[in-house]
Each structure stands twice: as structure tokens, then as C-alpha cells.
Amino acid sequence: MSSKNFSLCFLLFLNFIFFSPIQTYSQLSSSKFKVVLDAGHGGKDSGNTGNDYLEKDIALSIVLQVGEELKKYDDIEVIYTRTKDVFIPLHKRADIANKAKADLFVSVHCNGVANSSPYGTETFVLGLHRNKDNLEVAMKENAVIKFEEDYEVKYDGFDPESPESYIIFSLTQEEFLDQSILLADFVQKEFTNTLKRKNRGVKQAGFLVLRETYMPSVLVETGFLTNKKEGAYLNSKSGQDKLADAIIDGINNYKNTINVSNIEAELEEYKVSTEAVVEDFDDVIFKVQLAASSKKIDPSPENFKKLSPLSRNLENDLYKYYFGETNNYIEAQNLKDKAKAQGYTSAFIVAFNKEAKKISIKEALKTKADE
Ligand SMILES: [Zn+2]
Known part of the structure; x- marks a missing residue:
């Protein structure tokens, strides 16, 4: 291997180590x-x-x-x-x-x-x-x-x-x-x-x-x-x-x-820097949605594979069951991973604004992008 090829390989290796999380869904x-x-x-x-x-x-x-x-x-x-x-x-x-x-x-x-x-x-x-x-x-x-x-x-x-x-x-x-x-x-x-x-x-x-x-x-x-x-x-x-x-x-x-399974991909999509989201979002609350059902179930840990804290909300005639509550997006990602590990494979993050109104993740992340 020539030294030129070697440096190229080394660069690719570095790229793999440091930048592999920054990828798009595709x-x-x-x-x-x-x-x-x-x-x-x-x-x-x-x-x-x-x-x-x-x-x-x-x-x-x-x-x-x-x-x-x-x-x-x-x-x-x-x-x-x-x-x-x-x-x-x-x-x-x-x-x-x-x-x-x-x-x-x-x-x-x-x-x-x-x-x-x-x-x-x-x-x-x-x-x-x-x-x-x-x-x-x-x-x-x-x-x-x-x-x-x-x-x-x-x-x-x-x-x-x-x-x-x-x-x-x-x-x-x-x-x-x-x-x-x-x-x-x-x-x-x-x-x-x-x-x-x-x-x-x-x-x-x-x-x-x-x-x-x-x-x-x-x-x-x-x-x-x-x-x-x-x-x-x-x-x-x-x-x-x-x-x-x-x-x-x-x-x-x-x-x-x-589908976006890692935070960097998501941030890149919305042109938000990682530094911006390390801090808390003052006006946004993130939760992880575990399930939606027409059945009213008590949001207690024994009904949701020991996950806690849980909350329940009636939206569009359906009960939504949420796990966790945080102002921090990275923490929300961790909560989502925890829910998935417990078997809630389709769990996803939802965001609420100050008025407790549901907003898209894009809208939530954009509150940091605009700063
Ligand atoms: Zn029709």
C-alpha cells in the first residue's frame, strides 16, 4: 500500500470513527x-x-x-x-x-x-x-x-x-x-x-x-x-x-x-447543531409515546413493562400512553431507546409546547435552530 493510499484509508477510517453517526436515513x-x-x-x-x-x-x-x-x-x-x-x-x-x-x-x-x-x-x-x-x-x-x-x-x-x-x-x-x-x-x-x-x-x-x-x-x-x-x-x-x-x-x-434512529441524523435534517440541543429546551416537553388505544388502561408501571413515569392523554377519542417527561432532547432519545429495549419497538418521541399542545419534532428542534 502506497503512503498516499494509506493516508486515504486512514482518513476513511477516521471518518468512520467520528462521523458515522452523522448520516441520513437513506x-x-x-x-x-x-x-x-x-x-x-x-x-x-x-x-x-x-x-x-x-x-x-x-x-x-x-x-x-x-x-x-x-x-x-x-x-x-x-x-x-x-x-x-x-x-x-x-x-x-x-x-x-x-x-x-x-x-x-x-x-x-x-x-x-x-x-x-x-x-x-x-x-x-x-x-x-x-x-x-x-x-x-x-x-x-x-x-x-x-x-x-x-x-x-x-x-x-x-x-x-x-x-x-x-x-x-x-x-x-x-x-x-x-x-x-x-x-x-x-x-x-x-x-x-x-x-x-x-x-x-x-x-x-x-x-x-x-x-x-x-x-x-x-x-x-x-x-x-x-x-x-x-x-x-x-x-x-x-x-x-x-x-x-x-x-x-x-x-x-x-x-x-x-424512522430516524439516531439523533445526529435528525439534527442534520433540520440543520440544528448538536451543541444547540445539549442544553434544555425551555419551551418544549418531550415524551415517548408507547401506545395508543381505545381502551382506558391505568398508566402504572406494572401495565407498561415496569417503565416509569407514565402519563395518559385522551386525543382524538384515543388514549395515548407516554413514558418519561423531559426538556432535554438527548434525554428523550435515551428514554426512547429504553422503551424500545423493553419491547416497545415502535415507540417514538413526541413534543409538546408550553400550552401542552402537541407539535412536531421538526417544530420543536427549530426552536433551537432559530436562536
Ligand atoms: Zn372514494
Whole structure:
């Protein structure tokens, strides 16, 4: 080995020793973060046709824009369920996601009701509906299986129009509920805070397409075609651009929260120096989310693998269970590692501001970047 080669090797070695933690997610992870984008309806199934707009076309247009943008990230792989105006059965859509072993499934739709006044965005995760309105959205979206031959057989006797068929939904997808809600929250936050759309919230209902997937999954209702003003917005290029951007930001916020496994990568992403976060964040409280559930459980250490301190908070009709409480981000990372070591493998850090309102990690870290 020549001395020049030796110094090069030595430099590489130093680089490995000192700088290896400073890597982005793409370098750390052997495989890409796979997002399945599902444009609702298609072909003979137009979806809802409020004000003569076509849900299938608007959903596809938004989805293609989201995909185009996400493809630019070298650590994201985009998989579409359809890129054209074709009919795809619901179970096939889920199959595509399951076969790809996707990290995320995002189905995009537009709402429609008989009454022309309702408007606003809502994002659904799978679960038991809490009211008739949520059930009705699911019933309408599930009715598309009637376009499929043998739907009774394929969906085990499921009748999209019978409320009894929906009772089973409370039991499925519990494993991914946490992450699904996290993503839904991020998407709704973008719609509400950035686009100023009316927020109808994160909701649960029995959507067949979500029942069949084995990964965190959401169904986004981007607005009501049946509302004159919102229908025109949804059908416009600028409206679709904005909605697509919001979904992209929601997905990115989710990915950053779930996947970044070391502090340096996270800081680098937000252009915050390590020195800045060694000190406490005066206006932010970090906690580690262990679980979300519709069940109310006593937040005592014996129920959570001896972890302590614990807290519980009711958010969007779900109880969130948190471990730890600190102003220090590095300490929060340590708490997260401790939770993971106890078996809470999907545990993640959440941040709250002074008013106890949940903020994204990005927002929290930025309070240091701005100094
Ligand atoms: Zn739809």
C-alpha cells in the first residue's frame, strides 16, 4: 500500500470513527422507505360525481403529483396502485401494498354527500366508527366492491350496506393503529395549518381497503365535491397542487418521526447543531409515546413493562400512553431507546409546547435552530 493510499484509508477510517453517526436515513437504512399511493376508484367506478366532478380523476391527479415529488427523495420508493383510469378491486390494492412490504399505505379520495353544505378534510384510520357520519363515509367508499365479481366470496360475506358487517373492524389493524394515527394527524395538520382547510379531524371507520393492508394505513378525504366552493377547489390545478404538497409534508413528517434512529441524523435534517440541543429546551416537553388505544388502561408501571413515569392523554377519542417527561432532547432519545429495549419497538418521541399542545419534532428542534 502506497503512503498516499494509506493516508486515504486512514482518513476513511477516521471518518468512520467520528462521523458515522452523522448520516441520513437513506445511508443508515439498507432498504428504502416504501410508500404505496392509492388513487381511489377508477375505470367503470367513477367514485362520487358531486357537481359533475369526477372523484376518480381528482384522486389520481393528486396521487400522481404526490408520487412525482416523493420520488425525488433517494430514500423513498413510490408504488402506485394505479397510474391510469382503470378499475382496480379493493383487495388488489391492498395486495400490491402487502406484496411490496410497504411501510405506508395512503389512499386518496374525495367526499360526497346529498347535502351540499358540508365541506372540509378528514383522514381516516381503520377502526370502529364513533358516529353515523363516519360509518356513512366508509359505507360509501366500500360500496365500490359491488363493481367486483364475486365480492361476497372475496370479502367473506361482507355486505358494504349492512351496519352489522362493520362490527368486526374494531379488532383489526390494532397493531398499526398508533402509526396510522400519527400519519393521519400529520396530514390533517398540514391541511389545517398550512392550507387553512376546514379540519373535520382524524377519524376511525371500517374501510375495507384499510382492513386488508398489513402496515400503517390511512384514507384521506381531501374535501367534498358536493360542496360548490370546495368542489371547484378540488377540481382546480392549484387546489390539487396544494393538497398534494400537504400530503407530501405529512408523509415526510411521519417518516422523520418514525424512522430516524439516531439523533445526529435528525439534527442534520433540520440543520440544528448538536451543541444547540445539549442544553434544555425551555419551551418544549418531550415524551415517548408507547401506545395508543381505545381502551382506558391505568398508566402504572406494572401495565407498561415496569417503565416509569407514565402519563395518559385522551386525543382524538384515543388514549395515548407516554413514558418519561423531559426538556432535554438527548434525554428523550435515551428514554426512547429504553422503551424500545423493553419491547416497545415502535415507540417514538413526541413534543409538546408550553400550552401542552402537541407539535412536531421538526417544530420543536427549530426552536433551537432559530436562536
Ligand atoms: Zn372514494
